Amino acid sequence: MTAPLPRAFFDRLPEEVAPDLLGCVLARSSSEGTVAVRLTEVEAYAGPLDPASHAYRGRTDRNAVMFGPPGHTYVYFTYGMHYCVNLVCLEEGTAAAVLIRAGEVIEGRELAMARRPRSSARDLARGPARLCEALAIDRAMYGADVCDPDSPLRVLPGAPPAEVRTGPRTGVTSAKDVPWRFWIDGDPNVSAYRLHMPRRRNPEARR
DSSP, rough: OOOOOOHHSSSSOOHHHHHHHTTTEEEEEETEEEEEEEEEEEEEEEEGGGGTSSTTTOOTTTTGGGGGGGSEEEEEEETTTEEEEEESSSSHHHHHHHEEEEEEEEEEHHHHHHHSSTSSSSTTTTTHHHHHHTTTOOOGGGOOBOOTTTEEEEEEEEEEEOOEEOOOOOOOOSTTTTTOOEEEETOOOOOOOOOOOOOOOOOOOOG
């Protein structure tokens, strides 16, 4: 059995951890079986120093795990329908994290497809919400220790990619030009870049 990455791996700045996660494997075990994803795209967030971070305005019940020790998961619910998973970085008391944006399913594809029956093989984990659905990551995985060999959610070492690219983060309104989105160059499992578009208000709705 492959040992997970050590906690010291995550005890660094998120912009250093993020590119080093590319090519690593996120494995999720359950009573149904194991689904493993080779990571192809991630984004770094610097906590209270970063206007785009969920921890920018301080500690809350929602983001409390981000202020804990590194190597744990921050899982949040978004748009009333999707989960996203982040890996906490730096020492306890800080709130840095890396959002897992996309990957390639390399183990448990049939199980992943059963969870996402209308998805193509390429799109099984192409995007943060799809990835969580394929791996059955939900609120129950909040705070999971990915460095623990007995954890249901683990990050395992993998083969470093040949070339990594970096650019602005996607779907954020603040600090949107910070080039902390990292992805494997040319990998088909990387999600499409999307600028954040503010929702338009319907003037009729106020009448």
